[in-house]
Amino acid sequence: MRAISSALPLDELKWGPLVLTAGKLEELWEKTKQFPQVFADFSRGSYEAFAAKFFVPQNVFIDIGPGLGLAAGIATKPGLDTVLHLVMFDRRLRGREPLFKDIMRYFFQHLKLRRMTAMIAEDCVTAAKLVGRLGFKHEGCMKKSILRGGKLLDTHIFGILSEELDAPQVSAPAEGSIADTATIVGAG
Numbered sequence: 001m002r003a004i005s006s007a008l009p010l011d012e013l014k015w016g017p018l019v020l021t022a023g024k025l026e027e028l029w030e031k032t033k034q035f036p037q038v039f040a041d042f043s044r045g046s047y048e049a050f051a052a053k054f055f056v057p058q059n060v061f062i063d064i065g066p067g068l069g070l071a072a073g074i075a076t077k078p079g080l081d082t083v084l085h086l087v088m089f090d091r092r093l094r095g096r097e098p099l100f101k102d103i104m105r106y107f108f109q110h111l112k113l114r115r116m117t118a119m120i121a122e123d124c125v126t127a128a129k130l131v132g133r134l135g136f137k138h139e140g141c142m143k144k145s146i147l148r149g150g151k152l153l154d155t156h157i158f159g160i161l162s163e164e165l166d167a168p169q170v171s172a173p174a175e176g177s178i179a180d181t182a183t184i185v186g187a188g
Contacts, residue, residue: 013064013068013096013099014064014065014066015062015063015064015065015071015099015102015103016062016063016065017060017061017062017063018054018061018062018063018070019063020054020061025051025054027067028070029047029050029051031067031089032050032070032087034089035087036148036149037121037123037124037127037148038087053072053074058074058075058076058077059072059073059074059075059076060072060073060076060082060107060111061073062103062106064088064099064103067089068088068089068090069086069087069088069089069090070085070086070087071084071085071086071100071103072084072085072086073085073107073111073116076111076113078111078112078113079111079112079113079114080113080114080115081113081114081115081116081117082107082111082113082116082117083116083117083118083119084104084107084116084117084118084131086100086127086130093126093130094130097130097133097134100130100134101134101165101166104116104134104160104165105165108162108165113162114161114162115159115160115161115162116136116159116160116162117157117158117159118131118136118157118158118159119142119155119156119157119158120155120156120158121146121148121153121154121155121156122153122154122155122156123148123153128156128158131158132158134160135160135164135165135167136158136159136160137158137159137160137164138156138157138158139157139158139159140156140157141154141155141156141157142154142155142157
């Protein structure tokens, strides 16, 4: 595991490739179930569907530890793209941007990626704000593409190119992004 800068809120945050054991998979299942945003109606409550993702060769997992979170590159196409997923079990995201950028840098370098994608449902406003802080740009919307809690939700697509990762940030969200609609979504 790699040590992260002491400027982060936690003294000794470390991360590295996930070492998967039966016990670790059970632990991740129990911790991840706290986050309804992780599951669509088709996979909610299905340990088998959850576990299967860890055995797909195109998926890459990073253990943020000890026991603090998980980062994943899903549907990875080496040399091109991966879909980034992040979950922090203590629910803290703000202030950990350097950690997430370090993990993204690892994905870009290790997988020789050209770009990275984040697909965020409209009910995940905090996640949309995070990817904005990480430098992702809003690229589009897939209307009514997720079924969660019996409700159809839009999925917003964000992307970042490898050369944009360490580029200076613009503080305003991209026009038309989910972050622009935070008060509307939050009020719903």
